[in-house]
Structure formats: structure tokens, C-alpha cells
Amino acid sequence: MAIFNLQKREIECKIVYYGPGRCGKTTNLEYIFKSFKKQISGDMVSIDTEGDRTLFFDFLPMGLGQIKGCDVRMQLYTVPGQVKYSSTRKLVLRGVDGVVFVADSLEIRRNKNMLALKDLEQNLKEYNMSIFKIPLVLQYNKRDLAEQGLPIMPIEMLEHDLNRQLKAPSFPAVAFTGEGVGTTLKECLKLTLKHLQKSLQWGQ
Amino acid sequence: MDVKEQIKVLLREAEVYQRQGLYGEAKIKYGKAVDIIRSIERVKNREQLLEGIQAKIDAIEQSVQKIIKAEMHPKISARIQDLIQEKFSFSGDRDQASLEGAIALAKFGQYERALKEFDSLIGKDALRFEAAKNMIRCHLAMASADNADAAVDQYRQWLDADILSVEELHRIRAFLDTHLHQKGISAFLPIPGAKETVAEFEVGMPVSGTSDETEADLETPDEDMVDINAVSFALDHGPLKEKKFELEVSFQSGNTISFIIPGKETSLLDNLTVGHKIGDVQFFSSIAIFEASALVSAKTEIKSGPKQGSFSLDLKIMSA
Ligand SMILES: Nc1nc2c(ncn2[C@@H]2O[C@H](COP(=O)(O)OP(=O)(O)OP(=O)(O)O)[C@@H](O)[C@H]2O)c(=O)[nH]1
Ligand SMILES: [Mg+2]
Numbered sequence: 001m002a003i004f005n006l007q008k009r010e011i012e013c014k015i016v017y018y019g020p021g022r023c024g025k026t027t028n029l030e031y032i033f034k035s036f037k038k039q040i041s042g043d044m045v046s047i048d049t050e051g052d053r054t055l056f057f058d059f060l061p062m063g064l065g066q067i068k069g070c071d072v073r074m075q076l077y078t079v080p081g082q083v084k085y086s087s088t089r090k091l092v093l094r095g096v097d098g099v100v101f102v103a104d105s106l107e108i109r110r111n112k113n114m115l116a117l118k119d120l121e122q123n124l125k126e127y128n129m130s131i132f133k134i135p136l137v138l139q140y141n142k143r144d145l146a147e148q149g150l151p152i153m154p155i156e157m158l159e160h161d162l163n164r165q166l167k168a169p170s171f172p173a174v175a176f177t178g179e180g181v182g183t184t185l186k187e188c189l190k191l192t193l194k195h196l197q198k199s200l201q202w203g204q
Numbered sequence: 205m206d207v208k209e210q211i212k213v214l215l216r217e218a219e220v221y222q223r224q225g226l227y228g229e230a231k232i233k234y235g236k237a238v239d240i241i242r243s244i245e246r247v248k249n250r251e252q253l254l255e256g257i258q259a260k261i262d263a264i265e266q267s268v269q270k271i272i273k274a275e276m277h278p279k280i281s282a283r284i285q286d287l288i289q290e291k292f293s294f295s296g297d298r299d300q301a302s303l304e305g306a307i308a309l310a311k312f313g314q315y316e317r318a319l320k321e322f323d324s325l326i327g328k329d330a331l332r333f334e335a336a337k338n339m340i341r342c343h344l345a346m347a348s349a350d351n352a353d354a355a356v357d358q359y360r361q362w363l364d365a366d367i368l369s370v371e372e373l374h375r376i377r378a379f380l381d382t383h384l385h386q387k388g389i390s391a392f393l394p395i396p397g398a399k400e401t402v403a404e405f406e407v408g409m410p411v412s413g414t415s416d417e418t419e420a421d422l423e424t425p426d427e428d429m430v431d432i433n434a435v436s437f438a439l440d441h442g443p444l445k446e447k448k449f450e451l452e453v454s455f456q457s458g459n460t461i462s463f464i465i466p467g468k469e470t471s472l473l474d475n476l477t478v479g480h481k482i483g484d485v486q487f488f489s490s491i492a493i494f495e496a497s498a499l500v501s502a503k504t505e506i507k508s509g510p511k512q513g514s515f516s517l518d519l520k521i522m523s524a
Contacts, residue, residue, distance in 0.1 A: 022225045050274040108229045
């Protein structure tokens, strides 16, 4: 539910990074904050708890400049992945315009990925939104761990587990080096803006 | 893979998981390494190795404990509270948006700040009741398990002030009452409009014909109300019309009696909306059965505990 101010020709929309605990959502935002200086329009706010885990959310405001005659502002959020913060996840998801689902490539997190995707679907449903209709991008994070000899899932397995029905654009990533982070965000922005243009009939 | 290599792989995995904060997974891997080391005798520095791993497991355990014990709702800076208030209000209507912002603050556990915001909204007619109810919520959330003094004090202050209507006070009272009941706290909540607090000084005074009197008459003072064990009534509309229902009283406060109704009793619950008046209710007490009408004064879903999913329903006895 983007805020569209027709008079001022401003659009403010919300992208939420979702995924299981410790999959790298906050790391994505930290990298964006460091590397997209030109588009960052304010401080990154992180409210976290013991062990750097997100407690409430991370927040990062971005300005994308003029697009089709409108000043576009984009706000990125992460949800807390820990299972016990279910109600906070739902709260942060409210009013979302686009979702990046970050999956953990580690084999031992296979189930957690699937549960988190189910949780996303459920929470969207509670806001009368469908996971099939919302602009959505998947990111398969921690690809670097294979080099250290850790068991990670092949992309095909992740696609089969998570993206078989959704058929959303998906990208491998190494969030702390930034690999795949920009691509994921740009694709999500693109889908979200396209979706908004259609629903708000802006620029048509 | 030879055993040495196997142990090495397990320890490397465990270390990475530990660094990433995947403590459960790390512990499992360390545990597996320990099992292997124990099962063979010809490992060099066996005891030292086992001790080293145990120290890592202990460190994980400490980290887990810290996470479990971490404050769920730490106090955050005013600047971030402002951000929450701004970003978590969605309505186009300014007043409604202020209410949403304040509710978000409460949901994120910023009760003191939320209380201030609700207090500033209580003057707005359209928001008054919601703001008041949420203030009670904040007071209850801030209180320890067996203490609800602040919430009760707040309610009493409203009773004496001219902020909420009698009807709103009744709803607040029922709301508070349900919560106190759930917490197992008994507190005296004077009935709105009954003017009991004044009555103490007026004992024996001739009744004057003011409008206060009619209001006071509607309420039976607490001490006059017998203990009611159960009620029986029929619905006057809907598909269950004329079916007799018998409910056992779970709690009574003056002339308001509460029931716990299982969530699956949808046809009954759907018919008993707040404000609905039921005629000809039979009240069973240990000394008598009497008939009166009753008003559904509150209906709240129980969100946690063994009765989760059931509803707490309050009936106010109208006139005997
Ligand atoms: N090896 C590796 N580690 C990563 C990568 N991305 C994140 N991590 C690490 O994974 C851990 C968790 O990262 P966070 O970004 O805090 O995860 P999160 O999803 O925000 O976690 P919650 O807030 O608890 O939901 C940290 O130790 C990161 O350094 C990656 O691409 N590769
Ligand atoms: Mg995080």
C-alpha cells in the first residue's frame, strides 16, 4: 500500500526482506547502506537484540529520484527471523509493496526456509494479499560457504523447494561481500514499480 | 573418510554454524564429534580434545541463555519511537493515523510513550473509547503478573472525571474486569453511574428526584447482589431461536457475571453481540431463582492460556 501523493507527485513504497532467522536479511541492508550512498536518503535504523538478531526491524530509506514524473521514495525493512517474533513480523509486513525472500543455502536450514516462506504466505493472506500476486524476488544467500566445504543446497534444490510454484525471479548471493545484493534489490524495485504503475495508473 | 577427517569436518561445520548464530545446529555437530571421539581410543590428546569441545558447547549454551533472557521490549530512543509512530500509521485520516501510531508503539512495547499518545487522543470524540481501552492495555502490560493497580487507578480516575460516557465506562470496566479475571486478580471496580463512592456519604439521605437517581436505580449496588451460579435463557432471534441455553458463571463482580464460552459455539456467540439485550433470563443462586433481563456488556476472545480460543462473555443484570 504505497503512499501516492498526486499533488506533490510523490510515491513512497515499502519493500520488506523476509526469511528465516540468521539467513542474512540484515546483512543485505547493511551492504546496501554502505554501497548505494547516492540513493540512501537517511540513516539505517536497526533495532536488535542479543547476538545481533533483529528484534523489531531494520529500516533503510532510499530516494530513487524522478521516475515517470514522480519523485519515488523506497523504504526497505527487514523482519526478525526468529520464530518467536511472529507478531512483529506480521506488523512489519503491513502495507508492503514488494518482498525479497532471503533463503539460507545451508542444507541444515532447508526446513526453516520452507517454514518461513509458508509464514510469509500466511501473513500476506491476513492482509488480503497473495504471495502469487505481490512483487516477489527470491535470494539464495551464503553461496560462499561451499568453498569452505560446508554442505549447501544446489540452486536446483532451492528452486524446487521454494520456487516451484511461485516462479519468481531468483538470485544466488553472498550478502556480506555484496554479491547478488544489488541485483536482487534492483529486480524487486523494478517489479514493485511496475506493479504500482499498473495499480495506481501512474505514468500511463 | 577416515575418522580424523570426519572429526575435522564436523568441528569445522560446528564452528561456522556457531559464528553464524545457528546454535542448535552447531551443538548437534559438536555432539556428533564428541560421540565419535568417545567411541575410539586411539585419538591423540583425547581428553584435551573433549574438554575443548565441551568448552565450546558451554559457550553456546551461554549465548542461548542470553538470547532467551533478552528483553523483549527494551526501551528505545525517542527518535526511533517517532519513526515507529510515523511509519506504522497507515490511515489517511489524521486522527485515525495518530491512533494507529500509538497502537504500534504499544505493540513494540513502548508503553510509557504510547500512554502519553493515547492520553492526548482521549479528548477526540471518535477515538476516545479506543484510546482509553488501549491505555488500560498498556497499564496491564507494564504491570507485574499479580498487580494491576495502575489500570484500576486509571479506571477510577475516569469514573470521577467527565471524560467517558457511562456506557463507555461500562465497556472499559468489563474489559478491565475480564483481564483481571484472566490474571487471577480480584479488585474492586465501582460500577459506573452507580455513584457508590458518593453513596457512602449519603446513607440515609432522602432520595431526591434528580436524574442521578434514575441512573443510580438502574444499578444494584455490589453488596446487594446475590452470588449467581448459573443462568438459563433462550435467544429471541436467529436460527437457534427458543433453544434453551444454560451457562455456568465463572466469575461475578456485582451485577456483572462472566462466562467462558468455547469458541466452537459459534451460533451462540454470533447472537450475543455487545449491546444485545436478552429478556427473561433465569438466574440461579444458592438461595433463589429469579428472572431479569440482561445486557451483553463485553465479549472478548481469550488469546492465550489453557482457555485460548474461548470467549469471555459478560452479562449485566438489568432489572430484577
Ligand atoms: N558466510 C556467509 N555468512 C553470511 C552471509 N550473509 C550473512 N551471513 C552471516 O549470517 C549471520 C546472520 O546474518 P544476519 O544478516 O544478521 O541475519 P538475519 O537474517 O538478519 O537474522 P535475524 O535478524 O535473526 O532474522 C551473520 O553472522 C552474518 O555474518 C553470507 O552470504 N555468507
Ligand atoms: Mg536481522
